[in-house]
Amino acid sequence: MFKKTSLQDWETLVQKQLKTEDIYTILSEDNLENLSVKPYYDSVKSSLANLPKVEESTHLVSSYHESAEENVFAFLLNNNVEDLTEKVIFVNDANLSEHISLDENNRYFSLVDIFSDNEKGKINVQLGKELLSKNFERNLCVDISLHQNAGASMIQQLSIGLAKAKELTEIFGAEIINKIIFKVSLGSNYFFEISKIRALKLLFNQFSKEFGLDETPFIFAETTFRNKSKNDPENNLIRSTLELSAAMIGGADAVFSNDYKMENSDSVSEEISFKQQIVLAYESIINVFNDAGNGSYYVEDLTQQLAEKSWKLFREMEEKGGYCELLKIGTIQTEINEQAMKEQNWVEEGKTKIIGVNLYPKLEKVKSSEEMYAGNEIKAVRLAEMFE
CATH class of the missing domain: 1.20.1270 (Substrate Binding Domain Of Dnak; Chain:A; Domain 2)
Incomplete structure (x- = not known):
């Protein structure tokens, strides 16, 4: 049995080491989300229930290459590929969604966003109807990866995600809630990004309850371009490995690693980028855990702060007319x-x-x-x- 260290015990020890009573001024750091982050956690205000994934284990998604057909089980398709069987396929192009040959032995998900985010709020309703007519497991994508890459805060990303989902329900009805897939990008702030994924689960579940449902969001997470550089591209590998790890621990249902090279990318750099996922999954098996962040006081606190602030911003957006x-x-x-x-x-x-x-x-x-x-x-x- 270990003796429990109280907050007072910790404060007394740190005061001695820092030779000051004002330890919180020294230990506190600003963050871009304006969240309250404590240097030490010995409890959490209220524990969260386990936040499940939709999928049993996180899909490791690769760009399609013929040479990868045998060993890769999930592909991101930008071109039509025939004769694939027993694969999970993420369709990434609106034109492809019209012509793709569906095989009953595959599972299909659409990553096509029908919002035109820079065309004065236009929504391609006809494309949405066409996607919903397809035999996909998830037909409508809410893409907030663009907003992350554009520099939006996590709170802005989450509230925009909910606001876009709300627009979809107003057009197509609440019955499409379980047909939505979220596409998110993850940056370098490791524990914050874990908490962002978890907060999205909380928020979407709360959103679905407004319609008498109890849904868990399907989350497709990819590495960001925002923090990547042309110089020393190997540094990008370290960044993207942390991002993939945060996505898996946070509970994403599928992960995809963009090419770590910003210039002169090729099939080798694409393969290396994908194999980061393989190393994480097979060396640490973090892709199979169900809500690995649950029980961490720090992550639990960040998750709740992000969820509360994002829900508040979402409500404010709705009061002003919506996304x-x-x-x-x-x-x-x-x-x-x-x-x-x-x-x-x-x-x-x-x-x-x-x-x-x-x-x-x-x-x-x-x-x-x-x-x-x-x-x-x-x-x-x-x-x-x-x-x-």
């Missing part, structure tokens, strides 16, 4: 741009460190934030572009 209406008047674009500029300034000032870009070695700035971002547009911008 599409706020796109039409430019509110979403402006708010994401403000957050993205703040994150970019942190990189410029060195508060956010990117190895090989603004740390070891420190590159010279060649672009200003104003040159990189457009306040009236949601567009993907890499933080390292300032130095490239």
